[in-house]
Amino acid sequence: xxxxxxxxxxxxxxxxxxxxxxxxxxxxxxxxxxxxxxxxxxxxxxxxxxxxxxxxxxxxxxxxxxxxxxxxxxxxxxxxxxxxxxxxxxxxxxxxxxxxxxxxxxxxxxxxxxxxxxxxxxxxxxxxxxxxxxxxxxxxxxxxxxxxxxxxxxxxxxxxxxxxxxxxxxxxxxxxxxxxxxxxxxxx
Ligand SMILES: Cc1cc2nc3c(=O)[nH]c(=O)nc-3n(C[C@H](O)[C@H](O)[C@H](O)COP(=O)(O)O)c2cc1C
Numbered sequence: 001x002x003x004x005x006x007x008x009x010x011x012x013x014x015x016x017x018x019x020x021x022x023x024x025x026x027x028x029x030x031x032x033x034x035x036x037x038x039x040x041x042x043x044x045x046x047x048x049x050x051x052x053x054x055x056x057x058x059x060x061x062x063x064x065x066x067x068x069x070x071x072x073x074x075x076x077x078x079x080x081x082x083x084x085x086x087x088x089x090x091x092x093x094x095x096x097x098x099x100x101x102x103x104x105x106x107x108x109x110x111x112x113x114x115x116x117x118x119x120x121x122x123x124x125x126x127x128x129x130x131x132x133x134x135x136x137x138x139x140x141x142x143x144x145x146x147x148x149x150x151x152x153x154x155x156x157x158x159x160x161x162x163x164x165x166x167x168x169x170x171x172x173x174x175x176x177x178x179x180x181x182x183x184x185x186x187x188x
Contacts, residue, residue: 002034004035005024005035006036006039006061007037008079009065009100012040014065015065016063016098018142019098020151023096023154031159050078055089062098063099064098066106090120091178092120094122094161095120096117096131097131099113100132121176127150127154128153134147
């Protein structure tokens with residue numbers, strides 16, 4: 001089992017990375033492989049590289065810093081492209097969004113990111129609070145003990161869900177049938 005974690009900050013080893021690292025450590029402690037992918041660069045080539053990794057991944061975590069009370073422009077562009085390119089490889093895979101902020105805009109950021117998951121019928125994994133850490137620098141995030149616990153709990157919950165899905169497959173539980181998409185546009 002493998003989880004792909006996207007870091008939607010242009011800062012490669014900043015606060016979002018620190019939060020994702022805590023999620024990844026908890027997943028690894030549960031025997032789940034992880035890869036943190038630098039998604040702060042939304043060029044087509046980089047999105048294609050992530051799309052390749054998504055094919056092999058069993059679950060997805062998307063991390064973003066809060067910029068102007070929203071996700072970073074980089075991760076929005078990245079996710080828009082990834083969904084067009086590889087949305088089919090997101091279907092029914094567990095997913096979670098995490099965010100890092102100095103102070104505010106966290107829940108609005110999570111709302112935006114969770115909507116990508118809902119569209120692709122991904123079970124959204126939660127924690128013991130909304131998935132956020134606080135800090136302007138990694139060392140501040142490392143002092144946010146509640147934030148780190150939220151990240152660990154999220155990793156544990158995601159590992160549990162992945163194991164339930166695997167056990168379900170072995171017991172003969174099949175994926176839901178996918179109906180052809182109906183689109184109703186009320187435009188005259
Ligand atoms: C352009 C920009 C806009 C930001 N807007 C907000 C904001 O609206 N609310 C907030 O709390 N922090 C804001 N911040 C601070 C970052 O969210 C915070 O430092 C975050 O932890 C950085 O994560 P990173 O190190 O992964 O990039 C902003 C930072 C930048 C660079």
